[in-house]
Amino acid sequence: MIEISGLQKAYGALQVIKGVDASVAKGEVVCIIGPSGSGKSTILRCINGLESYQGGSITIDGQKVERGSPGIKAIRSEVAMVFQRFNLFPHRTVLENVTEGPIYVKGENREQAIVHARELLASVGLAEKADAYPSQLSGGQQQRVAIARALAMRPKAILFDEPTSALDPELVGDVLGVMRQLAESGMTMVVVTHEMQFAREVADRVLFIDGGLVVEQGVAKDVLNAPQHPRTQDFLHRVLNPI
Amino acid sequence: MSEFLQRSAEYLPILLQGAWLTIQVTLGSLLLSTLLGLVWATMRVSGITVLVWLSSSIINLLRGIPIIVLLFYIYFVMPDFGLSLSALQAGIIGLGIAYSAYQAENFRAGIEAIDKGQLEAAEAMGMSWWLMMRRVVLPQAFRIVLPPYGNTMIMMLKDSSQASTITVAELALQGKLIATSTFQNATVFTLVALLYLIMCVPLILLVRHFEKRGQK
Numbered sequence: 269m270i271e272i273s274g275l276q277k278a279y280g281a282l283q284v285i286k287g288v289d290a291s292v293a294k295g296e297v298v299c300i301i302g303p304s305g306s307g308k309s310t311i312l313r314c315i316n317g318l319e320s321y322q323g324g325s326i327t328i329d330g331q332k333v334e335r336g337s338p339g340i341k342a343i344r345s346e347v348a349m350v351f352q353r354f355n356l357f358p359h360r361t362v363l364e365n366v367t368e369g370p371i372y373v374k375g376e377n378r379e380q381a382i383v384h385a386r387e388l389l390a391s392v393g394l395a396e397k398a399d400a401y402p403s404q405l406s407g408g409q410q411q412r413v414a415i416a417r418a419l420a421m422r423p424k425a426i427l428f429d430e431p432t433s434a435l436d437p438e439l440v441g442d443v444l445g446v447m448r449q450l451a452e453s454g455m456t457m458v459v460v461t462h463e464m465q466f467a468r469e470v471a472d473r474v475l476f477i478d479g480g481l482v483v484e485q486g487v488a489k490d491v492l493n494a495p496q497h498p499r500t501q502d503f504l505h506r507v508l509n510p511i
Numbered sequence: 512m513s514e515f516l517q518r519s520a521e522y523l524p525i526l527l528q529g530a531w532l533t534i535q536v537t538l539g540s541l542l543l544s545t546l547l548g549l550v551w552a553t554m555r556v557s558g559i560t561v562l563v564w565l566s567s568s569i570i571n572l573l574r575g576i577p578i579i580v581l582l583f584y585i586y587f588v589m590p591d592f593g594l595s596l597s598a599l600q601a602g603i604i605g606l607g608i609a610y611s612a613y614q615a616e617n618f619r620a621g622i623e624a625i626d627k628g629q630l631e632a633a634e635a636m637g638m639s640w641w642l643m644m645r646r647v648v649l650p651q652a653f654r655i656v657l658p659p660y661g662n663t664m665i666m667m668l669k670d671s672s673q674a675s676t677i678t679v680a681e682l683a684l685q686g687k688l689i690a691t692s693t694f695q696n697a698t699v700f701t702l703v704a705l706l707y708l709i710m711c712v713p714l715i716l717l718v719r720h721f722e723k724r725g726q727k
Contacts, residue, residue, distance in 0.1 A: 316635050345637030355632035359650050369636045372646055421636065 269294045269329055269456060270315060270425065276323030277310055277480075284310055286480040287324065292425070297457045299467035299488065302477035303503060308460045311477070312427050315458065316349050329424070345373055348418035352430040354410040356402040362389065362413050363398040366420045374421065381420070388416040392446050408439030412446050425456035432463060444470075464507060468492045476500045518698045522689050526699075529685030530706050536602050536671040536681055537710075541664060543607025548614025553644070555619050566615070573612035578673050581605045586677040602674030602681075610667055617659045621652035661718030665711055682706055 270292040277285035284307045292298050300308045313319040315326055320335040327333065333343055356365050366385035370376040376384075389395050392412040402410055411431055418426050428447070432440045444466050451457055451470045461467060467474055471488040476497070484497045495501045554566035573581075585608075586601040596604065625648050633643040675684035686703035690696045 318631055318635060341637045341639060343637075344635055349632075349635040351628060351632065351635075353628050355626075355628035357629065357632070357647060357651075359654070368646065372642060373637045 269296075270458070271327045272311070272315070272324070274324030275311065275314060275321055275326065277307075277314060277319065277321040284480050285314070285321065288477070288480070288482055290475055290482060290485070292456060292458055294424075294456055295454045296473065297451045297455075297459065297471045298473050298475060299471040300458065300460045300475045300477055301462070301464070301467060301503075302475075302483075306477045307480040308477050309429050312349075312429050312458060312460050316344060316347055316427055318349075341373075345369070345421055346424045348421050348423040348426045350411070350414050350418050350426060350428045350431050352433050354402070354407070354414045354434070356410055356413055356417070358402050361399050361401055362394065362405070365402065365413060366417045369417065369421045385416070385420055388419050389413070391419075391449075392416050393442070406439060407435045408442045411435065411443045415443075415446055415450070419450075425458065426450070428457065428459040428461070430460050430462065432461070462507065464492060464504070476503065478503070515698055515701075518695055519702055522693075522695075522699060522702060525689060526682060526685055526702055526706060529680060529682035530710065532599070532679060532681040533668070533671050533683075533707075534710065535599065536606065536674050536679060537664075537668045539603035540606035540610060540671070541667055543603060544610035544614045544663075544667070547608065547611030548618055551611060551615035552618035552622060555615065556622050557640075570612045570615055573609060576609070578606065578609045578670060579676055581609050582673060582677050598674070598677050598679045601677055602671070602679045605677075606667065606671060606674065610663065610670075613663060614660075617656050617663065618652065620659075621656035622648055624655050625651050657718060657721050661714065661721075664714045664718070668710055668714065669707060 270290075272288055272290045275285050275288040276283070288307075288311060290298075290311075300311065302308050310319060314321050315328075315333060317333050317335045317337075317340045325332060328343055328347060331339060331343060334340060356362075357368065360368065363382065363385055366388060367378070367381040370381040370384065371378055386395065386398060389398055392415055394409060394412055394416070397405060397409060397413070402413065405413065415426075415431075431447070432443050435443065440463070444463060447457070447459070447466070448470050459467075459471070467488055473485060474488045474491040475482055476484045476491060476495070476499075478499050484491055484495060484500045491500065492504065495504055551566045551570055554562040555570075557563065582601065582605040585596065585605045586598065589596065589601075629647055629651065630643065633647045638646070671681060672683035674681055675687070678684075680688075682703055686699050690699040693699070
């Protein structure tokens with residue numbers, strides 16, 4: 269469904285993505301792991317057209333993703349994104365955050381959008397927060413609203429950019445729980461994350477990125493339990509044994 | 512004191528006529544400067560080189576010309592080019608154009624204060640640039656911009672007195688006319704000052720009301 273081939277991206281003279289090939293099949297959960305600054309988030313942002321790229325191509329169901337192209341808005345409304353810092357709209361209630369896209373971008377009927385939004389908020393355990401403002405919620409609750417907002421677009425796939433990195437440790441579990449539930453329902457997901465346990469238990473495949481290249485990829489359990497490449501081994505050793 | 516009250520009763524009807532013109536000039540130029548300011552600010556943040564350049568040129572040009580010169584230009588020079596305006600029209604247009612530069616800079620500061628993550632969330636949802644401005648950026652910028660906007664409103668109320676230089680018989684000019692014909696400077700200018708203060712109060716209250724509402 270998502271095909272990335274030969275992806276290259278540079279900020280001025282700094283080459284951050286140096287030819288990445290990857291694909292994500294429908295219903296698959298792929299985790300992208302790797303050290304900070306390796307280009308993980310940049311790849312994710314290219315998939316949604318938030319970043320332009322200089323070489324290679326990204327297609328979603330055969331449609332080319334290109335920042336600034338006329339078709340990009342249609343692609344974006346089908347590939348939702350969840351951000352590290354939530355990025356909820358602070359001037360709108362939780363319910364309005366969730367209905368914003370369906371009503372104003374997709375032109376759905378307001379009443380139906382509200383009914384759908386309430387169902388989604390219930391599914392992430394926040395039905396009673398519909399009329400609250402984002403500032404009145406904890407980080408974990410805000411991120412679950414952001415997931416409901418992404419789902420409200422009825423996307424083909426959801427991209428998660430380090431969804432738990434800005435959360436207090438005790439709130440991480442709630443968000444990962446919702447994501448696991450989503451994965452089990454068959455949603456196509458690409459998740460940039462440092463949560464190795466989540467990757468091991470939920471992901472179908474794992475991509476290890478370092479220095480703008482895919483160093484190793486494969487079935488999640490294989491890569492995480494028995495990494496082949498020395499850099500993957502080193503990275504996982506450091507992440508799993510911080511002291 | 513009773514003398515003051517007696518004279519006040521005598522001058523007030525004339526001064527109130529002036530105050531009514533002051534209100535017209537202020538509201539008219541406020542509306543014009545807000546609309547033009549929004550246009551300049553939108554051009555400035557559009558990311559389209561020609562528009563950015565054009566709007567920053569206009570803003571710098573307007574900031575560099577004294578309001579009084581702009582008023583003279585519109586009232587005394589434009590007729591040479593076949594555009595004759597009444598003093599009131601020229602006053603509103605002159606002040607409106609002059610203040611649009613300051614309004615634009617206020618609005619731009621408000622728009623640029625919005626967290627980049629907000630833009631990304633809107634963009635990632637598939638919003639067009641205009642929808643993003645309307646639904647995400649401007650409503651948030653509005654709250655940021657309100658306190659300086661309130662300041663500008665009050666400054667415009669007071670600067671409307673500059674329209675007196677092109678014969679708009681607003682409050683300050685009416686005061687000056689009464690004072691020069693009666694020599695009651697103290698009474699007249701105290702009344703004028705009080706009337707300006709009274710007209711400021713609703714503006715101050717309005718801004719406070721909006722700020723409270725925006726604190727959610």
